[in-house]
Amino acid sequence: QVQLVESGGGLVQAGGSLRLSCVASGIIYSIDYMGWYRQPPGQPRELVATITTGGTRNYLDSVKDRFTISRDNAKNTVSLQMDSLKPEDTAVYYCHADGLVTKEGASYYRGRYWGPGIQVNVSS
Secondary structure, X not given: OOEEEEEOOEEEEOOOOEEEEEEXXXXXXXXXXXXXXXXXXXXXXXXXXEEEOOOOEEEOHHHOXXXXXXXXXXXXXXXXXXXXXXXXXXXXXXXXXXXXXXXXXXXXXXXXXEOOOEEEEEEO
């Protein structure tokens, strides 16, 4: 069974840095997109950054030039380097994998998976 697990969250002062990491485990043949979403308190979940197998990146406008997403296709991992953090970056961050191909029994599946989420708090 496919699982995504995040690590690296915590508390940091404004202007500081954190690095989030996520590993996807299980029977995985390929993953089209890996990325990060976040959900600030009382707000809906929003896309932060995604990266394709080929390395094409997409960012939320408010994090461009501050966050950098990277992935290791061979290890099924994705990371988010967050610099110059602001209090408004406080949220639960979720790892996401889309177009993930796995196998259960004799059948192949292509789907979307989420990690349980990890808290990031940025103090002013």
